[in-house]
Amino acid sequence: xxxxxxxxxxxxxxxxxxxxxxxxxxxxxxxxxxxxxxxxxxxxxxxxxxxxxxxxxxxxxxxxxxxxxxxxxxxxxxxxxxxxxxxxxxxxxxxxxxxxxxxxxxxxxxxxxxxxxxxxxxxxxxxxxxxxxxxxxxxxxxxxxxxxxxxxxxxxxxxxxxxxxxxxxxxxxxxxxxxxxxxxxxxxxxxxxxxxxxxxxxxxxxxxxxxxxxxxxxxxxxxxxxxxxxxxxxxxxxxxxxxxxxxxxxxxxxxxxxxxxxxxxxxxxxxxxxxxxxxxxxxxxxxxxxxxxxxxxxxxxxxxxxxxxxxxxxxxxxxxxxxxxxxxxxxxxxxxxxxxxxxxxxxxxxxxxxxxxxxxxxxxxxxxxxxxxxxxxxxxxxxxxxxxxxxxxxxxxxxxxxxxxxxxxxxxxxxxxxxxxxxxxxxxxxxxxxxxxxxxxxxxxxxxxxxxxxxxxxxxxxxxxxxxxxxxxxxxxxxxxxxxxxxxxxxxxxxxxxxxxxxxxxxxxxxxxxxxxxxxxxxxxxxxxxxxxxxxxxxxxxxxxxxxxxxxxxxxxxxxxxxxxxxxxxxxxxxxxxxxxxxxxxxxxxxxxxxxxxxxxxxxxxxxxxxxxxxxxxxxxxxxxxxxxxxxxxxxxxxxxxxxxxxxxxxxxxxxxxxxxxxxxxxxxxxxxxxxxxxxxxxxxxxxxxxxxxxx
Numbered sequence: 163x164x165x166x167x168x169x170x171x172x173x174x175x176x177x178x179x180x181x182x183x184x185x186x187x188x189x190x191x192x193x194x195x196x197x198x199x200x201x202x203x204x205x206x207x208x209x210x211x212x213x214x215x216x217x218x219x220x221x222x223x224x225x226x227x228x229x230x231x232x233x234x235x236x237x238x239x240x241x242x243x244x245x246x247x248x249x250x251x252x253x254x255x256x257x258x259x260x261x262x263x264x265x266x267x268x269x270x271x272x273x274x275x276x277x278x279x280x281x282x283x284x285x286x287x288x289x290x291x292x293x294x295x296x297x298x299x300x301x302x303x304x305x306x307x308x309x310x311x312x313x314x315x316x317x318x319x320x321x322x323x324x325x326x327x328x329x330x331x332x333x334x335x336x337x338x339x340x341x342x343x344x345x346x347x348x349x350x351x352x353x354x355x356x357x358x359x360x361x362x363x364x365x366x367x368x369x370x371x372x373x374x375x376x377x378x379x380x381x382x383x384x385x386x387x388x389x390x391x392x393x394x395x396x397x398x399x400x401x402x403x404x405x406x407x408x409x410x411x412x413x414x415x416x417x418x419x420x421x422x423x424x425x426x427x428x429x430x431x432x433x434x435x436x437x438x439x440x441x442x443x444x445x446x447x448x449x450x451x452x453x454x455x456x457x458x459x460x461x462x463x464x465x466x467x468x469x470x471x472x473x474x475x476x477x478x479x480x481x482x483x484x485x486x487x488x489x490x491x492x493x494x495x496x497x498x499x500x501x502x503x504x505x506x507x508x509x510x511x512x513x514x515x516x517x518x519x520x521x522x523x524x525x526x527x528x529x530x531x532x533x534x535x536x537x538x539x540x541x542x543x544x545x546x547x548x549x550x551x552x553x554x555x556x557x558x559x560x561x562x563x564x565x566x567x568x569x570x571x572x573x574x575x576x577x578x579x580x581x582x583x584x585x586x587x588x589x590x591x592x593x594x595x596x597x598x599x600x601x602x603x604x605x606x607x608x609x610x611x612x613x614x615x616x617x618x619x620x621x622x623x624x625x626x627x628x629x630x631x632x633x634x635x636x637x638x639x640x641x642x643x644x645x646x647x648x649x650x651x652x653x654x655x656x657x658x659x660x661x662x663x664x665x666x667x668x669x670x671x672x673x674x675x676x677x678x679x680x681x682x683x684x685x686x687x688x689x690x691x692x693x694x695x696x697x698x699x700x701x702x703x704x705x706x707x708x709x710x711x712x713x714x715x716x717x718x719x720x721x722x723x724x725x726x727x728x729x730x731x732x733x734x735x736x737x738x739x740x741x742x743x744x745x746x747x748x749x750x751x752x753x754x755x756x757x758x759x760x761x762x763x764x765x766x767x768x769x770x771x772x773x774x775x776x777x778x779x780x781x782x783x784x785x786x787x788x789x790x791x792x793x794x795x796x797x798x799x800x801x802x803x804x805x806x807x808x809x810x811x812x813x814x815x816x817x818x819x820x821x822x823x824x825x826x827x828x829x830x831x832x833x834x835x836x837x838x839x840x841x842x843x844x845x846x847x848x849x850x851x852x853x854x855x856x857x858x
Contacts, residue, residue, distance in 0.1 A: 190214070190303060214296070220304055228517040230427035234325030237514070244496035244531045252436075253323065255443040257453060260287075264454040267333070268397060272460050273344040277367040277407040278379060281343055282434050282459040284398040284442050285333060289313065289451035291391050298448070307420070313389045313396055316444045318420070325514075326400060326429050326437040327421035329369075329377060331387045333395035337371040343379060343401075344368055350375070354382045354415065365410040367403065380408040380425040381415055396445065400438035402431035402465075430514035431465045465513055470524055472507040477525045483537055485528065493531045494524070554652065557750050561635050561654060564688050565681060570631045570656065575614035577639060578604035584613050587703040587729065594641045607639035611655035611743055612703060616725070619659060620733040628737065629660030631673065633681070635746075652747050653720070656681045659739040675708060678722065678740045682712075689753035691715065695783030696722060703729050704741075712744060713783075720744040767798065767825040768836040772844070773856040775817050778807075780851050782818060789822060792846040793839055798825040817856060 170179050186194040188210070204213060211217050223238060231237040236252055243250040264285040272278050293299075294315040302309050305322055309315050317328040346352070346362035352375045353359045360378075362368075367379040376387040380403035389396065408425040412418060435457060442453045474487040487504070494501045500510040511518045518524060529537065562572060580603045581593055587610065594607040608614060611634055622630055633656045640649040658673040679694075686694050692715025699711040704723035712720040722742035730739060776785070782802050789800045804819035811817050822843070824836050831839075847853040 190216075215300065216304075218304065227427060230424065230429065230516075231325060231514045233424055233427065234321075235323050237325055240496075240498060241531075244493060247492065247496065249496055250498065253440065255440060257439050257443045258446065259455040260452050262454045264456050264458050267454065268339055268341060268458055270341045270458050270460040271343070272462065273342060274367060274407075275462055277345065277404050278343045279402055279404070279463065279465060280431050280434060280459070280461045281341065281399070281401040282438055282457050282461075283341060283400075284438050284457055285454040286396045286398060286442060286445050286449075286451040287333075287394070287454065289394060289396055289445060289449040291389070291393050291449065294448060311389065311391070312448045313393065313445060316441055316448060317398075320437055320441040320444065321420065321424070324433060324437040324440065325424060326433055327380070327424050328437060328441050329383055329399040329421070330389050331376060331383070331397040331399065332389050332393045333397040334393070335387050336376060336397055337373060337387070340372040341397075341399075342370045342372045344370060346375070352378065353385045354378065354417070355385055355388055356382070356417075357385060358417075360415055363414060365407075366414050367407050367411055369399070378411055378415055379403055381411050381422045382417060382419055396451065398438060398441055398445070400434045400441075402429055402434065428516050430512070431461075432467075432513045434459075467510050467513050468519060469508055469510045470519070470521055472509050472521055472524045474505075474507065476521065477528055480522075480525050481529055481537055482540060483532075485532060489532075490528055493528055497527060497531070553750055557746075557753060558635050560688065560753075561633075561685065564684050565633045565656070568681060568684050570633045570681060573615070573618050573632050573634050575608075575611070575618065575634055575636060576604075577607055577637065579606055579608035579613045580604065581606040583732075584609060586732070587612055587616075589702060592641050594639050609638050609640055611636055611638060611653050612741060615655050615657045615741060616729070616733055616735075616739070619657060619739060620735055623659075623735055623737070629663065629673070630658065631677070631681075632657045651745055652750075654685070654744045654746055655742070656744075657739060657741045659735075659737055672738070673740070674738075675722075675724065675740050678742050682722075682742060682744070686714070689749070691749060691753070693783075693787065695787070696781060698779065698781070708740075712742065714744075714749065717748075719746075719749070763798075763825055763827065765826060765828075765830045767823050768831050768833075770822050770824065770836065770840050772820045772822065772840070773804075773817060774820070774847055774851075774853040775811060775815050775856055776847075776851045776853050778814055778816055780816075785818060785820065785847070785851065788846055788850055789820065789843050792843050793822070793824065796824050796826055796831070796839060797822055799823045 170177060171181070172178065182197045184194045184196060185198045188198060190198070200213075223232065225232050229237075232241065236250070240250045264283070267285045268283055270281050270283055272281055292312055294309055294312045298312075298315050298319055299309045301322065302315060302318055307318050307322070313330045317330050321327045344367075345364045346366040346368050348363055350362045350368075351359060352362055352368070368375040369377040369379050371387075375384060377383045377399075379401065403425045405426050405428050408422055412422045412426065438457060445451050446453055472490075474485075474490050477490065478484055487507075491501045491507070494509055497515075498512055499515075502508045502510075509524055518527065566572065578596075578600060581595070584591075584593060584606060591609045593609060596605055596607070599605045614636075615632065615634065618632065619630060633654065635652070635654050638651045638653055640651070642648050656678055658677045661670040661672050662668075664670045682694060685691070695713045695716075696710035697713055697718075699709060699721070700706070701709045701711075701721045701723060703726055704721065705726050708724035710722050711718050712722045720743045723740070725739040725741055730736070782805070786800045786802065790797050799822070801821045802818060803821050804817070806817040806819075807815075822840070824831055824839055844853075844855060
């Protein structure tokens with residue numbers, strides 16, 4: 163074989179045209195232990211390849227790692243049957259059992275149920291060990307496996323047929339009538355079939371006789387209990403081992419076997435009875451053994467097949483082809499899946515296909531069997547790559563861009579809160595409780611972004627990060643209303659605390675209410691929201707004198723103010739915190755972040771200043787709104803530039819200085835027109851707010 167050439171030679175002076183060859187020299191196998199001996203009835207002159215029935219084809223399949231079921235003749239045949247639109251026919255056999263029970267000779271127990279979920283055994287007595295018949299040897303040789311003895315060859319043949327590795331022990335040398343599957347002890351010694359002694363760790367799974375190890379489960383048998391020429395009773399093992407456990411055992415033993423490679427990829431726990439019965443039948447045929455009645459099967463927790471919902475219409479949509487529901491059912495049935503229902507199918511996937519778990523996996527099976535070549539070519543729909551983003555996503559990005567641009571940092575909080583702390587902040591707001599809580603402190607879905615923000619601020623301050631400008635855009639959650647509808651509100655939260663940074667042009671100053679409103683005004687200007695205004699209100703977690711409802715376009719849209727010292731004290735925060743929470747669900751449709759250009763004014767402006775005294779409880783936002791309404795669109799801007807209380811102002815009142823810029827887009831305003839407008843404004847302020855005009 164290869165570099166070996168058969169030629170004439172002289173032996174003791176006599177020319178010989180024949181040679182005595184081993185199987186390796188003939189290219190039949192790797193066996194070079196002796197010459198190959200043919201049967202006496204072998205016909206002279208017949209080509210050896212015909213005599214050995216070697217005139218055959220060997221098919222080589224490249225399998226993906228997820229298709230462990232195809233590492234067998236039956237697995238390949240199953241797919242080929244489905245491709246041919248027919249059903250698989252497995253090898254049939256009629257196993258004859260004796261009246262004696264296998265359970266009287268052997269007991270099985272599993273201590274490591276994770277590593278070995280199932281272990282089954284059969285007992286075959288009165289076997290006669292001999293070389294295997296040629297038809298078995300041939301199958302093994304053509305599959306790249308060296309024949310050893312009839313018992314070992316049968317277990318290897320069944321492994322090739324079914325994909326399930328088996329192992330045979332000499333029952334008389336086993337050492338007890340009990341099989342115990344357990345983890346190895348730290349430092350435990352074990353000698354494998356190849357004569358190597360190994361020092362083990364608990365990562366290795368062992369098959370033991372209750373006293374000592376007889377095999378490394380799923381990897382290799384032990385030297386003490388192997389089947390030999392004098393074996394008469396066989397203990398046949400068929401088990402299912404966890405792939406991750408076998409991988410660790412194999413690495414620890416530094417060995418690779420046909421068994422370990424299959425167990426690592428995943429065997430079929432429910433295919434064990436067929437495999438062990440098939441092996442028992444062949445041993446009976448080849449070795450003349452007596453198969454004892456029954457399988458000793460330890461299977462504490464049965465591994466059930468999964469059932470997957472499957473929509474034929476969805477399958478056709480995904481594949482872009484039209485396959486009938488009946489054809490899909492036929493494909494699944496030929497793959498030995500169980501199908502029930504119509505319209506929406508319930509497909510039960512056997513345990514030999516652990517790679518099929520979801521509907522999309524079943525769609526792949528349909529495409530694979532029907533043929534990928536049947537799927538028509540189609541030009542990609544490039545338009546779908548440019549699908550407009552959801553308005554909420556665009557809005558979120560714009561908020562982030564604006565607020566980070568004016569010095570705020572984003573915080574990302576989870577949706578959970580401490581029910582007691584949340585109740586303290588807002589006693590009247592309903593809470594959505596969790597059934598399975600992450601922790602005792604996070605037992606409700608938050609109904610406000612404020613608890614998250616205060617917790618974040620407390621955490622940062624405890625780590626000496628004292629100067630903070632933070633924002634979050636996230637959701638608040640509420641339990642079902644009387645109609646059973648759940649509610650999630652998108653909100654924006656802004657918070658400031660500490661001081662501004664020290665710069666070369668200015669000294670640090672405390673961050674205050676106006677730094678907070680500045681961030682809100684940036685958002686309002688960018689999104690073209692209606693007018694921002696504040697209305698004094700009692701908010702449970704805010705100080706009484708700086709506690710407001712936030713109005714946008716005259717509608718209540720949130721709260722703003724200074725967090726009360728009692729709340730801050732519970733979080734060990736010793737510096738003022740200003741906070742605003744805005745409900746933005748209704749604002750998103752009216753948000754227009756696009757830049758709008760207006761024509762530059764063509765006519766001059768006429769500025770006027772006005773100082774008035776009003777009651778303390780009058781909101782400056784109301785004053786601004788009144789001025790704009792009275793001017794009828796001719797007030798281009800109204801700005802408060804001074805607030806004063808103290809000397810010369812009676813108690814309970816305050817002085818407000820207002821700068822008004824008048825301008826018309828239709829022509830120049832005369833001094834008389836401006837004076838008339840100013841007087842109308844003054845009269846309205848006196849009437850509505852009992853205002854007094856201060857002398858300059």
